[in-house]
Amino acid sequence: MTKPEKLDHILSNEDVLVPSSGFVESVMERVREESAAPPPIPFPWRRFVPGIVLAVAVLGWCGSKLVRLGLPDLNEAFLAQSHLSGSIVKPLEQVGWVALALGLSFASVLVARRMAGRSGLL
Amino acid sequence: MSSAANSANDDLAEVERVLAGEVAAFEGIVRRWQGPLINMAWRYTRDRGRAEELAQEAFIRAWRALAQWRREGSFSTWLFALAANVFRSELKRFPVENVPEKAAVEPSRPASQYRELEERGRQETLRRAVLALPMRYREPVILFYFQEMDVGAAARTMRLPEGTVKARLARARALLRKRFPHLEDEYAAMEMAGKEVG
Numbered sequence: 001m002t003k004p005e006k007l008d009h010i011l012s013n014e015d016v017l018v019p020s021s022g023f024v025e026s027v028m029e030r031v032r033e034e035s036a037a038p039p040p041i042p043f044p045w046r047r048f049v050p051g052i053v054l055a056v057a058v059l060g061w062c063g064s065k066l067v068r069l070g071l072p073d074l075n076e077a078f079l080a081q082s083h084l085s086g087s088i089v090k091p092l093e094q095v096g097w098v099a100l101a102l103g104l105s106f107a108s109v110l111v112a113r114r115m116a117g118r119s120g121l122l
Numbered sequence: 123m124s125s126a127a128n129s130a131n132d133d134l135a136e137v138e139r140v141l142a143g144e145v146a147a148f149e150g151i152v153r154r155w156q157g158p159l160i161n162m163a164w165r166y167t168r169d170r171g172r173a174e175e176l177a178q179e180a181f182i183r184a185w186r187a188l189a190q191w192r193r194e195g196s197f198s199t200w201l202f203a204l205a206a207n208v209f210r211s212e213l214k215r216f217p218v219e220n221v222p223e224k225a226a227v228e229p230s231r232p233a234s235q236y237r238e239l240e241e242r243g244r245q246e247t248l249r250r251a252v253l254a255l256p257m258r259y260r261e262p263v264i265l266f267y268f269q270e271m272d273v274g275a276a277a278r279t280m281r282l283p284e285g286t287v288k289a290r291l292a293r294a295r296a297l298l299r300k301r302f303p304h305l306e307d308e309y310a311a312m313e314m315a316g317k318e319v320g
Contacts, residue, residue, distance in 0.1 A: 017161050024149060
């Protein structure tokens, strides 16, 4: 900047606010409250993980049942079109469900961690 | 030793004491930085009550995150960056009542007997017009003119490259000049009058 401009002059020359007399005390009161409070309860992973795995498994199972009920001819049509035998398709299907369940579990964990982080639990 | 160096030493010593479990040592940090943080928050809000609330929130977050301060940077830069984050996120949740950019019109030339009063009003209008800028331009203006921060310090506080901050600052100035077109003419006239008197 070669010369002071009025814009700079106005924006850099502001009246300075003096903090109110009780400001430090109110901050320290909150700090003392925080330091006296018990440490946050750790997230109950041991209870949470089996529960979420079970829930995802049940959801997956229900989903698969619904799909089969809704599209009964899908499997047969798929088997007829592809030249894969039933003994290969079955494990592949199970792997797919396991992958879906794992994906959902991972997403749930991410969402839970994000929510806990936002609320200051982590 | 300069006062800045003294202050940096005090900050370091008090942070160490707080981290060692001495809660009361945080009071020194609050006393030393309450003014700058409240004034910084004031520039984000132009509301005294809100500024103190935001500054208090920033101190509490600093208290929680004190162990995360890496000693290679100055404590003040870390504190200002943390405070800027707090102010930004709090203002997203509960925005200040901004002056719409179009409402921040440059007042007409004041009558001579009220000139000083009008001049103060005009300056305040301009400062409030900063709040009407989009946040990406508003924040560089607030930080650059705050506490005599230079572009580098403002960039470190916003964790942005200096070039980006410079560009945003230039754009913000251009927007403000567009809104207050007679500012520079008047200043030039004032300077000229001053020289003639001198």
